[in-house]
Amino acid sequence: MTTSVAASTTVHHGLAAHEVVLLLGSDPHRGLTDREVAERLTRFGPNTLPAPKGAGLLVRILRQFHNPLIYVLLAAGAITAGLGEYVDSAVIFGVVVINAVVGFIQESKAEAALEGLRSMVRTRAKVVRDGHERIVPSDELVPGDLVLLEAGDKVPADLRLTRLVELRVDESALTGESVPVAKDEVVLPEAIPVADRHNMAYSGTLVTTGGGAGIVVATGAQTELGEIHRLVGAAETLATPLTRKLAGFSRILTVGILALAAATFGVGLWRGQDAVETFTAAIALAVGAIPEGLPAAVTITLAIGVARMARRRAVIRRLPAVETLGGTTVICTDKTGTLTENQMTVRTLWTPGDRYEVTGSGYAPDGTLHDSADAPAPVEADRALRWSLLAGAACNDAALTHEDGRWDVVGDPTEGAMLVVAAKAGLGVDRVAGLLPRLATIPFSSERQYMATLHRDTANGTHVVLAKGGVERVLDLCDAQLDADGTVRPLDRATALREADDLAGRGLRVLATAMRPATGPGENRPDGFGEDSLAGGMVLTGLQAMLDPPRAAATAAVAACRTAGIAVKMITGDHVATATAIAGQVGLLDERAEGAVLTGVELAALRTEDFPEAVNRAAVFARVSPEQKLRLVEALQARGHVVAMTGDGVNDAPALRQAGIGVAMGHSGTEVAKDAADMVLTDDDFATIEAAVEEGRGVFDNLTKFIAWTLPTNIGEGLVILAAIVFGAALPILPTQILWINMTTAVALGLMLAFEPKEASIMTRPPRDPDQPLLTRALVMRILLVSTLLVAGSWWLFQWELANGANLTEARTAAMNVFVVVEAFYLFSCRSLTRSAWRIGLFTNRWIVVGGTVQAVGQLAITYLPVMNTIFGTAPIGGDVWLRVLAVAVAASLVVAVDKRLRRPRS
Incomplete structure (x- = not known):
């Protein structure tokens, strides 16, 4: 057999x-032979989507140094080394390297988590090779393989269908079409779009009913899925609010530090001071003013947020996405599987004599049936109810599975729901199979709109015909209806249709069930059972109304988001009635709001100038196309919103990439969606998004607290050196002492703020304005206040010690300790930027206590150990000096507390 496989550009649906x-x-x-498979596997490669091309190891390492502040530190380290200050230089380079290592490790952890998710979706395929059926890993498929499909299978590659039996495929992941597509073998025009290629089955889609076979025509990156994967991977990743703000903040800070250092050098020269000493002082000022701990603090704070989110079932792919969630102003969420369970559940059963409600949700057969008086449903006594349940369970091709503690359905979800409700009534699959073994089937088809089966009734040895399907189509088959006592009466079609309309108006999907004894000529034999004998002879047993129920935590999560000032919008390809019903149940809809629900048709009809306002006003978008999803995100962003967008299909990938933060589903999501997203939910639950938003807000709070804590020290150190140059005085602190302060306090004190618990009011605040700077005016004023207190306190004590007989080394040691002790006191104030430190509680963050203890030990060591005295130019000081240091710290804390009280928002 030849192996001249055609190019992937061949239009296979046109042949x-x-x-x-x-x-x-x-x-x-x-099918193919093993030799042909081996040759083609070598030629075409494995049937897998290529991992997104990442940067090489060297680039990833160098990327950790790409920050203006780091550039200044590197320059300062090189200059100090050139001046022979090797200790200073080593400390500077050490800080830079530590920052790079921390960033590299956290980036690697995020990629490892993503790779773990990618491996979770590996599937297996049933193929025919050498005339024998085999089960092989899907990544071993090659063009020309003959693949067999059956209900529940995930299509493993792009296939040209060669034979099929009532095959229907859920292509929502690829095209956005929410209804399974019926397949056939007809030759189609070459120009027909993917969604209408009914003779093809595409990789990543799901077989819902029927079966068939197809020839693999494309694998891996050559599939339709792979093409979209490539396009999305080539798109540019947008900068997040945090990265933009930090970049701007770093540039401004860098320019300010360099300008201040230049001014210091100029003033020193103007005053006639030694050029080398003045230059050294200017370098010391630059190093002192740079918050060396900021890059590490940002990375570690984000990493802690990542770890907290992972515990709440959210995997972060990009560190800055943690903070972006905290700034989210609009969440655009899918309905199926995110707000809902993605498990169809029968909620109501109507029979000609009564109506019954069903408890429990999902595919777990846990729940009860009860009547309007809340009494248990009389399943054995109510003949119509019993036969409706039997028809739903026996005239059924789905199967219930229970693996790893999770119930699931193989086959059509609506059929699965009918199996579950029967099991809740005591008519489980095994019992039904024993009562009514199946003999023949008329399968469901889009033309027929019903399914019928012939069974042997083991209870009395007769035969019975069961049917289920669309309400109007099943009613067309019926001329009678069954009462609870088993009486057969003439069909009341108007009442049945009225009940069906009422249930459908509640957003429920309604199916009708029917039965009758098999009495036709030869009908009790499988070869005599046919479609012609059904019309007009069936007996209506009832209606089963079902929906995909809301997740238990969805309502509370939506309410929490709205309390936090975050708008939640549902965007779904489902029908408007179903979308509206679910939106009402989870609290998305305000019935008084005009234009709260829009369909894709209505969106398409809007004028361009009216589109943004209509999108901003609406809460539910139903029957929306993939292109419209992207347009919705762009419209919201044009109004200044930070948009979080959820999705699971390939068609969602462009919107996921465009959004401020893309959120993909871990269970139901495609690889393309996950690769396009910033965050992946391992449980597909909307409540996890709300939890992630809460964590994101906490991360931004802690970053802001760190910046508000660290900048006063850096500014104070720079200003105290500038003051010494201006006044022609000796430096109150040396460059090595500045490096000690910055290095130890950032690690032992400042980073402890990364572990600060979230404040209780965090989800009652409105979202941050996306245009708001990293530091508000109030925080800038506080930073300047604390900087002034540090300069004044250290300068005063330095001069006091000199005036009272201390030598220069002792005075500098006292000034250095002022910086550290004031920082430690101020740290407690920064645990909340609005509330009093006493109201927070000392032990709500035990790491603060641990860090303070470590810092205290360090200060005692640098003050009293001879080797430290030699390296850092310090000297032992007496207890009276420590009392003055503490007095300065207490006074500074009281001033900050008063300022916080005066600036606290009035409640």
Whole structure:
């Protein structure tokens, strides 16, 4: 057999099935041989989507140094080394390297988490090779392979279908079409769009009913899925609010520090001071003013946020996405699987004699049936109810599975729901199979709109016909209805339709069930059972109304988001009635709001100038196309919103990439969606998004607290050196002492703020204004206040010690300790930027206590150990000096407390 496989650009849907088989050098019955598979696997590669091309190891390492503040530190380290200050230089370079290592490790952890998710979706495929059926890993498929499909299978590659039986495929992941698509083998025009290629089955889609076979025509990156994967991967990743603000903040700070250092050098020269000493002082000022701990603090604070989110079932792919969530102003969420369970559940059963409600949700057969008086449903006594349940369970091709503690359905979700409700009534699958073994089937089809089956009734040895399907179509088959006592009466079609309309108006999907004894000529034999004998002879047993129920935590999560000032909008391809019903149940809709629900047709009809306002006003978008999803995100961003967008399909990938933060589903999401997203939910639950928003706000709070804590020290150190140059005095603190202060306090004190618990009011605040700077005016004023207190306190004590007989080394040691002790006191104030430190509680963050203890030990060591005295130019000081240091710290704390009280927002 030849192996001249056609190029992937061939339009296979435009060819007859036998032409595709010949073109690919395959066999429609025996498939490929093992030798042909091995050759093609070498030629085409594995059937996997390529991992997004990441930066090389060297680039990833160098990327950790890409920050203006780091550039200044590197320059300062090089200059100090050139001046022979090797200790100073080593400390500076050490800080830079530590920052880089921390950033590299956290980035690697995020990529490892993503790779773990990618491996979770590896599937297996049933193929025919050498005339024998085999189960093989899907990544071993090659063009020309003959693949067999059945209900519940994930299509493993792009296939040209060669034979099929009532095959229906859920292509929502690829096209956004929420209803499974019926397949056939007809040859189609070449220009027909993907969504209408009914003779093809595409990689990543799901077989819901029926079965068939197809020839693999494309694998891996050559599939339709792979093409979209490539396009999305080529798109540019948008900067997050945090990265933009930090970049701007770093540039401004860098310019300010360099200008201040230049001014210091100029003033020193103007005053006639030694050029080398003045230059050294200017370098010391630059190093002192740079918050060396900021890059590490940002990385570690984000990493802690990542760890906290992972515990709440959210995997972060990009560190800055943690903070972006905290700034989210609009969440655009899918309905199915995110706000809902993605498990169809029968909620109401109507029979000609009564209506019953069903408890429990999802595919777990846990729940009860009860009547309007809340009494248990009389399943055995109510003949209509019993036969409706039996018809739903026996005339059914789905199967319930229970693996790893999770119930699931293989096959059509609506059929699965009917199996579950029957099991809740005591009519489990095994019992139904024993009561009514199936003999023949008329399968469901889009033309027929019903399914019928012939069974042997083991209870009395007769035969019975069961049917289920669309309400109007089943009613067309019926001329009678069954009462609770088993009486057969003439059909009241108007009442049945009225009940069906009422249930559908509640957003429920309604199916009708029917039965009758098999009495036709030869009908009790499988070969005599046919569609012609059904019309007009069936007996209506009832209606089963179902929906995909809201997740238990969705309502509370939506309410929490709205309390936090975050708008929640549902964007779904589902029908408007279903979307509206679910939105009402989870609290998305305000019934008084005009234009709260829009369909894709209505969106398309809007004028361009009216589109943004209509989108901003609406809360539910139903029957929306993939292109409209992207347009919705862009419209919201044009109004200044930070948008979080959820999605699971390939068609969602462009909107996920465009959004401020893309959120993909871990269970139901495609690889393309996950690769396009910033965050992946391992449980597909909307409540996890709300939890992630809460964590994101906490991360931003802690970053702001760190910046508000660290900048006064850096500014104070720079200003105290500038003051010494201006006044022609000796430096109150030396460059090595500045490096000690910055290095030890950032690690032992400042980073402890990364572990600060979230404040209780965090989800009652409105979202941050996306245009708001990293530091508000109030925080800038506080930073300047504390900087002034540090300069004044250290300068005063330095001069006091000199005036009272201390030598220069002792006076500098006292001034250095003022900086550290004031920082330690101020740290407690920064645990909340608005509330009093006493109201927070000392032990709510035990790491603060641990860090303070470590810092105290360090200060005692640098003050009293001879080797430290030699390295850092310090000297032992007496207890009276420590009392003066503490007095300065207490006074500074009281001033900050008064300022915080005066600036506290009035409640």
